[in-house]
Amino acid sequence: MQAPETSGSIDRVIVDAILAGRITAGTRLGEQSLATLFSVSRTMAREALIRLEARGIVQVSPRRGWFVINPSFEEAQEAFQAxxxxEMGILMAVQRLGPEVVDKLRAHIIRERAAIASDDLEARSFLLGDFHVCLVEALGNRVLADILRDLTARTVLISALYQSVHDATASCNEHEAITDALADGDLKRAADLMVSHIGNVEAGLTRAKDDDPLTNLRQALKLSPRRE
Known part of the structure; x- marks a missing residue:
């Protein structure tokens, strides 16, 4: 991959890596490391991180540096609700849907199924999330597409953290059902299916059973939980 020449390109590469599952929650993103990897100045790397912070993708910790966000379970639910x-709003607001939109989505679903069949985890993660961005881009709203890309990146982090059990094949099938509804011109059904689909992924999240931060060490030392 050719190194990006602008800090804006760094933003996109980092978000795409999150969508593909190559960067996980809590990953440290050093300014100097990014500057070296992308052949840019440290100032440009910092500018990219500041923008990602404003977009809710990374956070800065004093004297420790920049880290990919580590969302709470409640923040996870809010991201899915957003x-x-x-996605329901933009589908309900569509005035006209050209055949090129459906063609683009069907081509995307073919790539999803190929990634699932080949057990390509990175491509599968990226494509399943990118379907939603692809849909909004195809409908011509680039502003919402950018917002949705960031929200989707956050939900990919969330799904890894909280072990979403929603099956990849099921997600792909739901994408196809949404696309079929769009092909039939039934935008209300497409919107309803979209809400149901996102709800299914959210429903697959599992909250940690034990909020005790000492659980791992306690188990290693074979100690019983402390009673108040």
Missing amino acids: RQAI
Whole structure:
């Protein structure tokens, strides 16, 4: 991959890596490391991180540096709710749907199925999340596409953290059902299916059973939980 020449390109590469599952929650993103990897100045790397912070993708810790966000379970639920509102809203607001939109989505689903069949985890993660961005881009709203890309990146982090059990094949099948509804011109059904689909992924999240931060060490030392 050719190194990006602008800090804006760094933003996109980092978000795409999150969508593909190559960067996980809590990953440290050093300014100097990014500057070296992308052949840019440290100032440009910092500018990219500041923008990602404003977009809710990374956070800075004093004297420790920049880290990919580590969302709480409640923040996870809010991110999925935001996606439902945006995606349902844009589908309900569509005035005209050209055949090129459906063609683009069907081509995307073919790539999803190929990634699932070949057990390509990175491509599968990226494509399943990118379907939603692809849909909004195809409908011509680039502003919402950018917002949705960031929200989707956050939900990919969330799904890894909280072990979403929603099956990849099921997600792909739901994408196809949404596309079929769009092909039939039934935008309301497409919107309803989209809300249901995102809800299914959210429902697959599992909250940690034990909020005790000492659980791992306690188990290693074979100690019983402390009673108050």
